[in-house]
Amino acid sequence: MYIPARKIKAKVKGYRGKEPFFSSGLMIHWESFLERDYIRLADFDQDVDELYYQPLCIHYMQNGTRLRYFPDFKVILKNGKTLIVEVKPFELIYDPENQIKFEVGRRYCEEKGWLYQVFTEREIRPGELQQNLSILRRVKLHKTDPVILEFLLDEFSKCDEIDLISFRNRCSDIEDHIFYLHLHSLVYDNMIKVDLVHEKLNEYSELR
Numbered sequence: 001m002y003i004p005a006r007k008i009k010a011k012v013k014g015y016r017g018k019e020p021f022f023s024s025g026l027m028i029h030w031e032s033f034l035e036r037d038y039i040r041l042a043d044f045d046q047d048v049d050e051l052y053y054q055p056l057c058i059h060y061m062q063n064g065t066r067l068r069y070f071p072d073f074k075v076i077l078k079n080g081k082t083l084i085v086e087v088k089p090f091e092l093i094y095d096p097e098n099q100i101k102f103e104v105g106r107r108y109c110e111e112k113g114w115l116y117q118v119f120t121e122r123e124i125r126p127g128e129l130q131q132n133l134s135i136l137r138r139v140k141l142h143k144t145d146p147v148i149l150e151f152l153l154d155e156f157s158k159c160d161e162i163d164l165i166s167f168r169n170r171c172s173d174i175e176d177h178i179f180y181l182h183l184h185s186l187v188y189d190n191m192i193k194v195d196l197v198h199e200k201l202n203e204y205s206e207l208r
Helices: 033-044 096-112 129-141 146-156 164-170 176-188
Strands: 017-021 026-030 048-053 058-062 065-069 073-077 082-087 115-119
Touching (some): 017 033, 026 033, 033 082, 058 096
Antiparallel strands (some): 048 073, 058 065, 073 082
16 A cells, blocks of 8 residues: 655645546545646656655755655656656746755655656646646546447548548447547547647547
């Protein structure tokens, strides 16, 4: 059973909550909406296998004082590598205290043979990606039919590129909500590709 290095307590100000990480079935705690959005991004990332919150405590000295640093997340990639992630708003990146923590994190990870990376809203919220993920993640709350998924993939294999509304017309025998549930599932699982960054998912989105 996973035990975080630091318990997330209720905040007087700000927000905290839990987000499902569908890849593992775990609930991941977050302490800011930016952290929540990182969880969604990691869950969508085909290279990510596991995600853990508040994974470790790093002790370090600063001006003769013993301090502790708790990175936000530990990521296990499908290639077996480990990544420690710190999530920070871009405006706080160059804060001296944060710069020290980042360097402490990097050195700790180097000793372990791990990777260390700081994510800001620039990496987590490019364009329309998070808005589209909010729509696509809903499919994980519903059961899909493998027969319908296979049918859609078979129909799609007959096309090179096609916009969503044209593909919908090709599959007109399927009820509307069933069609979109299964199409969104295929997009979320990267079986059908759509540009999720530069525009909101709509009837004229190009499917590839």
